[in-house]
Amino acid sequence: MDLNYSPEEAAxxxxxxxxxxxNLPGDLKDKVxxxxxxxxxxxxxxxxxxxxxxxxxxxxxxxxxxxxxxVVQRYIFEEELGYAGAPPLIPFGLTMCAAVLxxxxxxxxxxxxLPRIYNGDDFWCQGYSEPGSGSDLASLKTRATRDGGxxxxxxxxxxxxxxxxxxxxxxxVRTDPNVERRQEGISFVLIDMKTPGITVRxxxxxxxxxxxxxxxxxxxxxxxxxLVHEEGKGWTVAxxxxxxxxxxxxxxxxxxxxxxxLKEYSAHLMGDVxxxxxxxxxxxxxxxxxxxxxxxxxxxRRTGQPPGADVSMLKIKGTExxxxxxxxxxxxxxxxxxxxxxxxxxxxxxxxRKTTIYAGSNEIQRNIIAKMTLGL
Amino acid sequence: xxxxxxxEQQLLADSVRRFLAKDYDFEARRKxxxxxxxxxxxxxxxxxxxxxxxxxxPAEHGGFGGGAVDAMGIMEAFGEALVVEPYxxxxxxxxxxxxxxLAGSLLPAVVEGKVKLAFAHAEKGARYDLGFVKTRARKAxxxxxxxxxxxxxxGAPMAERLVVSAAAPDGIALFLAENPTGRPYRTVxxxxxxxxxxxxxxxxxxxxxxxxxxxxxxxxxxxxxxEAVGAMKFACDTTLEYLKTRKQFGVxxxxxxxxxxxxxDMFIAQEQARSxxxxxxxxxxxxxxxxxxxxxxxAAKIKIADSARHISQESVQLHGGMGMSxxxxxxxxxxxxxxxxxxxxxxxxHLARFAAL
Numbered sequence: 001m002d003l004n005y006s007p008e009e010a011a012x013x014x015x016x017x018x019x020x021x022x023n024l025p026g027d028l029k030d031k032v033x034x035x036x037x038x039x040x041x042x043x044x045x046x047x048x049x050x051x052x053x054x055x056x057x058x059x060x061x062x063x064x065x066x067x068x069x070x071v072v073q074r075y076i077f078e079e080e081l082g083y084a085g086a087p088p089l090i091p092f093g094l095t096m097c098a099a100v101l102x103x104x105x106x107x108x109x110x111x112x113x114l115p116r117i118y119n120g121d122d123f124w125c126q127g128y129s130e131p132g133s134g135s136d137l138a139s140l141k142t143r144a145t146r147d148g149g150x151x152x153x154x155x156x157x158x159x160x161x162x163x164x165x166x167x168x169x170x171x172x173v174r175t176d177p178n179v180e181r182r183q184e185g186i187s188f189v190l191i192d193m194k195t196p197g198i199t200v201r202x203x204x205x206x207x208x209x210x211x212x213x214x215x216x217x218x219x220x221x222x223x224x225x226x227l228v229h230e231e232g233k234g235w236t237v238a239x240x241x242x243x244x245x246x247x248x249x250x251x252x253x254x255x256x257x258x259x260x261x262l263k264e265y266s267a268h269l270m271g272d273v274x275x276x277x278x279x280x281x282x283x284x285x286x287x288x289x290x291x292x293x294x295x296x297x298x299x300x301r302r303t304g305q306p307p308g309a310d311v312s313m314l315k316i317k318g319t320e321x322x323x324x325x326x327x328x329x330x331x332x333x334x335x336x337x338x339x340x341x342x343x344x345x346x347x348x349x350x351x352x353r354k355t356t357i358y359a360g361s362n363e364i365q366r367n368i369i370a371k372m373t374l375g376l
Numbered sequence: 377x378x379x380x381x382x383x384e385q386q387l388l389a390d391s392v393r394r395f396l397a398k399d400y401d402f403e404a405r406r407k408x409x410x411x412x413x414x415x416x417x418x419x420x421x422x423x424x425x426x427x428x429x430x431x432x433x434p435a436e437h438g439g440f441g442g443g444a445v446d447a448m449g450i451m452e453a454f455g456e457a458l459v460v461e462p463y464x465x466x467x468x469x470x471x472x473x474x475x476x477x478l479a480g481s482l483l484p485a486v487v488e489g490k491v492k493l494a495f496a497h498a499e500k501g502a503r504y505d506l507g508f509v510k511t512r513a514r515k516a517x518x519x520x521x522x523x524x525x526x527x528x529x530x531g532a533p534m535a536e537r538l539v540v541s542a543a544a545p546d547g548i549a550l551f552l553a554e555n556p557t558g559r560p561y562r563t564v565x566x567x568x569x570x571x572x573x574x575x576x577x578x579x580x581x582x583x584x585x586x587x588x589x590x591x592x593x594x595x596x597x598x599x600x601x602x603e604a605v606g607a608m609k610f611a612c613d614t615t616l617e618y619l620k621t622r623k624q625f626g627v628x629x630x631x632x633x634x635x636x637x638x639x640x641d642m643f644i645a646q647e648q649a650r651s652x653x654x655x656x657x658x659x660x661x662x663x664x665x666x667x668x669x670x671x672x673x674x675a676a677k678i679k680i681a682d683s684a685r686h687i688s689q690e691s692v693q694l695h696g697g698m699g700m701s702x703x704x705x706x707x708x709x710x711x712x713x714x715x716x717x718x719x720x721x722x723x724x725x726h727l728a729r730f731a732a733l
Contacts, residue, residue: 003379
């Protein structure tokens, strides 16, 4: 047992850190640190910088632009991005759609979409949730009917993050309503957001931000070649993606940066034992999460197996910690201050409530562990 | 980075587990805990044969020079089996004298399993303050005499010799003393302790003072964290089994989501505790700076204290009335985990220490 990084891994971290120090634009870093709104241009600018360095999609196979790093190096890279305060890389194209195409896509689909995802030419969003299908995703009703060389899509998606920026949406749609197991009638399709019949309507959240949307489909004609995997096999694709999503929600580097910022911000409260103990407990939760995460990575590296269902605990603990930090930031803020940063601190607290709901609510994550890991 | 035991560590842990499964199952353990002596000479002899009693002592005295990580797998196995033998007190006593000239005359007998030790440090009123020592040491000719009262010294009733802390004119120091026969009593977790009283007892001075006491206590705390992980694993495993087999309303109670989620939270707490036990044991072995060591150990102890309470309480609750019964091992695990939560400092104590570092 050795919890230290190897000299090679430590050197790799230094390289990444040095590169970030000279390549992460100061204005973007400031925006992230001050919880300011990041525009589409901001997100794409950072995406472009990483793409030019060849680092925007480390997990992809080398032939498509991946770096060939192992899981520990990829973790170090992500941790350093978060710790440096880099803007987030929007996962819908880079992580999710790409993972699906690499696993289930045809050669033509890969050649058509992957390079554009890599270079940030296409902005992607995810069409999963519907008004009546949240945690019970398999009950989804958005209908895709075959009509010659096309599918005709009708229905509605909701909570669609950044759909107002998106060029493309990957959707779970129902292609066959007459199946015994409702999971069997679902398909995974890629839809160009410029197709006639698509309407995007903003959903304003309690922090006043426009981040999520409703997306309406009214006789939207989607070429049949945009089906990924087989018709009726969309649920297999969705389940494959779940593991990817959960492994990425720990956000340890980012939480470490925010915890350091919280310590600075709450320095005036360090004499208050009650506050200080809450802060210490949060810090220790993060230490425990970090080591648990490393244990999972060590297991993946040794066995070569994909993450098991128990990685759901990283999502649960990671999001609880992210929320805990914003809660203590809120508490540390001067109750009568009304400056821009204090305002942003309060809004951040409001906004972060989403983390235990999105990407499979933490209750769904517990269901997953109960069923898959504990056999209940 | 690597979270596995090496081959030697794994082999040793496996053989300890096999022995405990065969000769130290719940029934055997119940008999030992209920016996007058409160420990098993046969088990202790086997520990010595397996090399456990010499594991962390220097090779020059017959030991294997191991560290906390080497002892982790053993402590986990002890936690699962609820071993009541005075293993940790003997390790602490032995390590306290390992760097003194006296080690040569005593440690080989400890390694061979012929001598057990206990670490007589705590006193009434000290709570978890390691610097609180009222027992006094006076120079008497070539040697020293001790005057004072120790309290709650686990393993003292069966120890041949005691390592005792006392205030000498030049500061807190450690001494080796004969074991004054104090009244033995049972602790909540079915171990044996006594409150040794020294009235001018002769003692030999050892090397080291408060810093050594702190280092020893951090070492022992890390090992107790590992033991806790084993106890928590048993509590989780047996509760999960119960949820799958116990039927009410015509179905296994594990089909109820309210209970499933509580079981999942126990499982997560156990994994997080395991991570922190790994951290504590590694840092105890590797940290060059006592502050770095103390920070890791306190962080781990906070997490372990919290998870020990959480898991032990939930394991009893989810067993319903059966969880309260003396008949089930889970209630004994509850008792051990309750003591572990406070052993070498409860969460509040370590929160204060963590924040001060």
